[in-house]
Amino acid sequence: MIDLKNMTLDELEKFFINIGESKYRAKQVFRWIYRGVYNFKDMSDLKKELRSKLNDIAYISSLKVVKKMVSNIDETTKYLFLLNDDNIIEGVAMKYNFGNTSCISTQVGCNMKCSFCASTIEGKVRNLKASEMINEVLIMNNEYGKISNIVLMGSGEPFDNYEEVMKFIKIVNNPFGMGIGIRHITISTCGIVPKIYNFADENLGVNLSISLHAPTNELRNKLMPINKVYPIEDLMDACKYYINKTHRRVTFEYSLIKGVNDSIEICKKLTDLLKGLLCHVNLIPINYVDEIGFKKTDNNTIMIFKNILERAGITCTVRRELGSDIEAACGQLRRKYMAGRVK
Numbered sequence: 001m002i003d004l005k006n007m008t009l010d011e012l013e014k015f016f017i018n019i020g021e022s023k024y025r026a027k028q029v030f031r032w033i034y035r036g037v038y039n040f041k042d043m044s045d046l047k048k049e050l051r052s053k054l055n056d057i058a059y060i061s062s063l064k065v066v067k068k069m070v071s072n073i074d075e076t077t078k079y080l081f082l083l084n085d086d087n088i089i090e091g092v093a094m095k096y097n098f099g100n101t102s103c104i105s106t107q108v109g110c111n112m113k114c115s116f117c118a119s120t121i122e123g124k125v126r127n128l129k130a131s132e133m134i135n136e137v138l139i140m141n142n143e144y145g146k147i148s149n150i151v152l153m154g155s156g157e158p159f160d161n162y163e164e165v166m167k168f169i170k171i172v173n174n175p176f177g178m179g180i181g182i183r184h185i186t187i188s189t190c191g192i193v194p195k196i197y198n199f200a201d202e203n204l205g206v207n208l209s210i211s212l213h214a215p216t217n218e219l220r221n222k223l224m225p226i227n228k229v230y231p232i233e234d235l236m237d238a239c240k241y242y243i244n245k246t247h248r249r250v251t252f253e254y255s256l257i258k259g260v261n262d263s264i265e266i267c268k269k270l271t272d273l274l275k276g277l278l279c280h281v282n283l284i285p286i287n288y289v290d291e292i293g294f295k296k297t298d299n300n301t302i303m304i305f306k307n308i309l310e311r312a313g314i315t316c317t318v319r320r321e322l323g324s325d326i327e328a329a330c331g332q333l334r335r336k337y338m339a340g341r342v343k
């Protein structure tokens with residue numbers, strides 16, 4: 001059986017031609033899928049024989065929500081989804097003044113071993129299929145309200161699942177489907193350098209965000225082991241290539257960890273690294289994770305850090321803390337659910 005949700009419109013057209021049907025049937029089915037109709041018998045503009053043929057050879061996948069936590073502070077909602085093979089992934093829906101944003105997982109777990117992240121503690125289980133990522137967004141779209149922005153910043157490293165992530169982008173961006181604007185999609189990578197070059201060459205117009213978190217190899221090696229494979233110099237070269245190729249700015253994510261990467265000296269090294277680059281810095285007060293024990297930088301230090309960057313001409317925002325009462329940090333809720341500590 002073939003999952004029609006795991007196909008781009010082009011692939012769906014080829015599928016219909018291969019089964020001896022007209023190409024235009026693909027657009028009809030594609031539209032039904034993204035209107036939330038998953039049963040072929042309800043697709044009223046398909047002839048009866050085609051509906052029964054599809055029933056025999058294809059299906060349209062969905063996910064089950066096993067847990068949902070809603071923040072009393074800001075309505076941020078965290079979802080745990082059950083996959084067909086009994087794995088669990090998580091996604092978060094958040095309200096911003098520019099619309100609802102869906103933060104999705106791209107893998108079950110993660111292999112990247114960033115020291116501040118709960119998603120990686122047990123490593124990667126498997127990559128998600130494009131259809132599974134789409135289902136995360138569709139469920140949030142139906143339950144939370146219209147999703148207008150997607151960030152690939154949940155569990156998993158998107159560039160470690162490159163092909164499926166590119167397919168996902170093509171599907172959600174298609175105007176006959178969800179029609180999420182390409183500029184409303186952001187991919188966040190920990191710095192898989194060869195894929196940044198590939199991504200730049202695709203020139204899709206999707207926003208690129210780099211999880212930087214340290215301005216020196218010495219510190220970044222400790223926080224993010226990927227840096228031992230692709231050191232900061234290589235990462236910066238790849239970012240410059242991306243900027244030259246796409247004429248788009250890069251956002252650098254910088255999680256502030258008390259006593260680790262939040263000193264004035266380190267901030268000055270960060271300004272030296274980024275000065276003159278078409279970029280933006282997003283400072284993130286780190287979420288506390290029991291097993292890791294890193295602590296959040298205090299607000300005063302965050303503002304000093306921000307001011308130093310801005311004085312050097314680097315635009316900078318402090319990410320609003322959302323869902324602090326529902327363990328909205330990457331991987332936290334999934335781990336607690338798996339350990340039986342959240343029912």
Ligand code: SF4
Nearest residue numbers: 110112114117120156
């Ligand atoms: S921060 Fe992202 S890349 Fe790093 S371990 Fe967590 S999920 Fe993986």
